Amino acid sequence: MTSEELLQRVRKIEIKTRGLSRNIFAGEYHSQFKGRGMAFSEVREYQPGDDVRSIDWNVTARLNKPYVKVFEEEREMTVMLLIDVSGSRNFGTLTQTKRDMMAEVAATLAFSTIANNDKVGVIFFSDKIEKYIPAKKGKQHVLHIIRDVLSFEPTSNGTDIVKALEYFTNAQKRRCTAFIISDMIGSTDAVTSKKRKPELALEKPMMISASKHDMHVIQIYDHVDAVIPNVGLLKIKDAETQQRIWIDTSVKTVRDSYAKAWQEQQNKLQILLNKTATPVISIQTNEDYVKALMRLFKMQ
Numbered sequence: 001m002t003s004e005e006l007l008q009r010v011r012k013i014e015i016k017t018r019g020l021s022r023n024i025f026a027g028e029y030h031s032q033f034k035g036r037g038m039a040f041s042e043v044r045e046y047q048p049g050d051d052v053r054s055i056d057w058n059v060t061a062r063l064n065k066p067y068v069k070v071f072e073e074e075r076e077m078t079v080m081l082l083i084d085v086s087g088s089r090n091f092g093t094l095t096q097t098k099r100d101m102m103a104e105v106a107a108t109l110a111f112s113t114i115a116n117n118d119k120v121g122v123i124f125f126s127d128k129i130e131k132y133i134p135a136k137k138g139k140q141h142v143l144h145i146i147r148d149v150l151s152f153e154p155t156s157n158g159t160d161i162v163k164a165l166e167y168f169t170n171a172q173k174r175r176c177t178a179f180i181i182s183d184m185i186g187s188t189d190a191v192t193s194k195k196r197k198p199e200l201a202l203e204k205p206m207m208i209s210a211s212k213h214d215m216h217v218i219q220i221y222d223h224v225d226a227v228i229p230n231v232g233l234l235k236i237k238d239a240e241t242q243q244r245i246w247i248d249t250s251v252k253t254v255r256d257s258y259a260k261a262w263q264e265q266q267n268k269l270q271i272l273l274n275k276t277a278t279p280v281i282s283i284q285t286n287e288d289y290v291k292a293l294m295r296l297f298k299m300q
Contacts, residue, residue, distance in 0.1 A: 084182030087157030087239035127158030
């Protein structure tokens with residue numbers, strides 16, 4: 001992709017997603033994600049009925065009168081986007097690739113964020129942390145994020161959400177709202193894989209992240225990820241491992257096994273996210289992501 005082509009795509013996504021953010025999502029975003037935390041505002045004299053746990057003992061001792069801390073809802077929020085840049089994001093069989101859909105969804109969330117005067121940051125991950133963009137405000141910052149989602153080339157093709165979550169919880173000390181944007185393929189392997197130590201299973205870092213932040217999962221997938229068509233003998237390549245195999249899609253048991261494996265992974269993922277009370281939506285690359293994001297906002 002040339003620089004000119006990239007700029008044209010960025011501009012096209014900007015026009016589309018800024019309109020969505022301004023006209024559709026602004027109210028939903030504000031009502032669902034604002035004011036999650038509490039920030040210290042002031043101290044005042046204790047009044048009958050005040051919670052004794054809010055007494056500021058230092059001020060009380062200094063002034064010889066009981067004083068309590070007063071808190072107010074934090075009006076500024078940080079949104080972090082954890083974006084999967086592994087090899088499988090380049091796959092797409094219909095109108096667009098998963099990479100393209102991820103860019104539009106990320107842009108919509110980012111423009112919604114800055115429209116409410118909040119900050120947005122990004123962590124690009126494969127099977128390692130590829131790039132970290134600290135949270136900032138402003139249109140130019142969002143355009144930078146969109147350009148990177150479209151053009152960033154990782155140094156690895158694999159996926160490791162565990163590492164992404166561990167990095168995120170270490171880097172982001174203050175409570176924020178976070179969105180994992182990924183096809184989630186192979187994401188549940190860490191739950192049962194014997195190659196991983198139990199403490200590195202996905203469930204534990206998801207639990208930790210969900211206890212510290214407002215976590216959400218946006219799964220973006222192609223319909224062929226879930227159901228393989230009957231097209232006869234087919235050579236397929238794993239975009240992450242680069243392994244190539246031949247399969248005969250004309251055999252019904254092969255197609256059924258493929259669909260069953262996808263459904264089993266989806267079931268495992270749903271069980272895991274239910275345990276951590278993490279809202280999730282799944283969006284196919286040819287579906288309307290606007291309706292899906294509206295559902296996500298209403299899950300809060």
